[in-house]
Amino acid sequence: MRMLWARLRPWLTLFIVVLVYIPVAIDATVLHVATPTLSTRLGASSNTLLWIIDIYSLIMAGMVLPMGALGDRIGFKRLLLTGSALFGLASLAAALAPGAGWLIAARGLLAVGAAMIVPATLAAIRTLFADTGQRNIALGIWAAVGSGGAAFGPLIGGFLLEHFYWGSVFLVNVPIILVVMLLTRFLVPVQQGRPGQPVNLRHALMLIAAILLIIYSLKTLLKGTQPLGVTLPALAVGALLLWRFIRTQLSLARPMIDIRLFGHRVIFCGIMMAMVAMITLVGFELMMAQELQFVHGFTPLAAGAFMLPVMLASGISGPVAGVLVSRCGLRRVAAGGMLLSGLSFAGLSATDFASQPYQAWALMALLGFSVASALLASTAAIMAAAPPEKASAAGAIETMAYELGAGLGVALFGLLLSRSFTAAIILPDGLAAPLSRQAASSIGEAMALAGQLDAQTxxxxxxxxxxxxxxxxxxxxxxxxxxxxxxxxxxxxxxxxSRRSEGAF
Known part of the structure; x- marks a missing residue:
């Protein structure tokens, strides 16, 4: 009986960590189809809406590093319980937000809780699955939940917005969190931590400030909404803070996070794959949500349903990719996933979604499968290359790459769409200068203005x-x-x- 329990316990723990990872992954994209609703209900401007969406990924990208170190210090079970409690409370606060500022703050707290949860889930997998083949399958399931959850976010958000009030997209997290905390308390084994592992919140705040300043500066610089005298100093301060953070960590005998892990060639490749894959996937979903609703007149639910092939393919590809990594090696799966993703985007760029829906669905299915495979390959690379005693730190680095990619995807695709939209739109004659600037800033502003003008104009x-x-x-x-x-x-x-190491490469 004890032997059977010893065999089943890792898989039971995997079920628990996957269950708590679902709302964390979904919350990264659940608001993509909600921007028109939030604009109306909370009176949020287009720039505020981007921050409501983006703050989750950006704060999480900065916090996973110290939270990974905290996990190494106190063990993944304690970290999982603490992060789950904070995530549940922040979900409740977001659901009851009376305004945009409150919602941004609540989303920031959600990110802190998520930054605790994700390194804990990866550390649990790295610690409990000693067999490489089983670990790759477990990581495949984990990656499928991550990419599939992010992909299903718009569909879930659209369904809830169509049938309930907007805060329900956060309220559904609360019962899941309560179940996870109960199961974790009694069924997940306790991990021996390392009490000597330092956790420096000052350094964490330095990293978060650097990320936010750099993203803010790049947004305003490319959009041209602020003078260079404001943007460039902010960018310089952000870069200086980031440089200072890296130098400080490298100089410490016991750093908060081992920056030298970034110097490992395989780990660095995994980071780049995770970032680029998330940039393209999240940016694609944000763009598609606007395209389908503003251009083709879809409801939020219908827009989410149209993107279902991406979601389904992402959900089933993780376990398949885990087996492929073990059999074919990391190099083939990683490069192949990126190659197929690039080809699918090339096909989608030439596809008319209104007249060629089947072609669009086939290409989106290819995109979902290939991106999720690339994400699994990046996870396998990072976790296999890291030593077991640094599992939480490696998981934090992996999550930072995911979330920074998600945040950059919203920022970069949003800016690219905004600039190209402004350059491409041909405004009707006779519009006053303020109205012309409003109409040329984004499709949302243009469609809102169109409803206020006379019928022909x-x-x-x-x-x-x-x-x-x-x-x-x-x-x-x-x-x-x-x-x-x-x-x-x-x-x-x-x-x-790269040579094969534990069957991963």
């Missing part, structure tokens, strides 16, 4: 906005294709000399 503006956005989305998808194809080539050569 409004129809002309709406048609021009739809045409400009379609051109912009083709440009964005083409750029993503070039990026992914280039990364596939780089990964293939970077891992050319």
């Amino acid at each position: 409004g129809q002309h503006l709406a048609q021009a906005a739809r045409h400009a956005f379609s051109l912009s989305h083709s440009l964005a998808l083409g750029a993503a294709s070039v990026l992914l194809l280039g990364l596939a080539l780089a990964v293939w050569f970077a891992l050319a000399r």
